Amino acid sequence: MATKKFRCKVCGYVHEGDKAPEKCPMCQAPQSEFEEIVEAGAEAAAPAKKGLNTNSNVYTIVYAAVMVIIVAFLLVFVSQTLKERQTANVINDTKQQILSALNLRDQADVAATYDKVITADALMQPNGKLAEYEGEFNTSYKSEFDNGNFHVFVADIDGERKFVIPMNGLGLWGIIWGYIALNEDRNTVYGVYFSHSSETPGLGGEIAGTKFQDRFPGKLVVNGEEVGLKVVKYGKADKGSQFEVDGVTGATITSTGVNTMINKVLSAYIPFLTKQCCKEGGCEEGADECCDENSND
């Protein structure tokens, strides 16, 4: 059955035979307008060899389904087997970030340093008192903040007490977060740490660098009953101001994001920062430490 097929290039008529007809029976085009259809033969032969038509609908659907199932199982398997190690890494990294706010960057043994330095993982009560946090160590302080669990980490650096507050907010492209460490007066910044998920490297990404973070220590947080600490446009910070910090050059939106984050989160901590419990009475005259009764150890 070695019949060849010829198609008329003018009207598309297909002639079967050993050679092209002299004239197209449909449109009268001459023999030169006919071309031989070669792929048709090859195409018909190939699937027959493998016994499968890779262009059929059934094949396509089955192929897609099998592909998806294999990939899904693969991903689930990988994710499940590695989960434990990943969680451990994330916890370690979170602890390192908290330590970074206390100016203890790049620790070799994070867990040990953390256990030594951080004396309590506490929750702020509505009146500003601290109560011991009973749950597992947390790595998502955004959901904790949204749920009304205001964490405060109490740290002991060379005999001085520091408080670390976790913060969350939005930058230009994605989420940003950080930790701010305060001195015992709950007002002076001891150190900060910021990080981001997807800010532009070299611009917004610079908030994760020490050049920006080193501008914070020594600044004051509380101005009266409000959060006074501000990140302003680069170069606009009043030199004499105790509250204003220069933002990052060329990254105004990310800097504004940091500012909003500081303001939003620390506003929620105002009762703690201003020792509201002391003002509400209930503690003895002159007892400056009354807010700390639940957190001393």
Added chain:
Amino acid sequence: MANKNSEAFKQPLWVNNPVLVQILGICSALAVTAQLKPAIVMGLSVTVIVAMSNVIISLLRNTIPNRIRIIIQLVVVAALVTIVSEILKAFAYDVSVQLSVYVGLIITNCILMGRLEAFAMQNGPWASFLDGIGNGLGYAAILVVVAFVRELFGSGTLFGFQVIPQACYEAGYLNNGLMIMPPMALILAGCIIWYHRAKNKDLQEN
């Protein structure tokens, strides 16, 4: 055959560079070239992923239904990138933090789809592997050149270390702010393409 394989590897490094000639992967080139370190990390990750996905697609090429081949390619790339990123998270957390931003960019990198469609669908695994490595390195090379210029003149640093001495700043030298902005990556890539076309006359169009 050996000659064809070595061509598959060498061509994309310069003569048929994916960024310069095929103008692929420009979007990620904008995003990561403000500094050298992310540029190198990105270049190497893309190299690894292109090579691996090229091999997988090349092995599957005869079974893939023609009508859904792009989706299949995408699934393979996305699965591969996700698995690699999960493994990094478990065993090399620092690297994965570095890569976090770029993982998404790798999946959407046009070089991947371009090579899978243009090369791996027609060629054997070994040739596809070499083609992937070649294209990845060709891409990485352009990123490094652009990032080098941008970081040096934009921030005065290389790999984060101060290179331009403080004395220059005191004498009135200023970092070029435009260098850090994304459009500068396009301008620099344009300059490299200009040079490349001047050297390869057969690529010039009238």
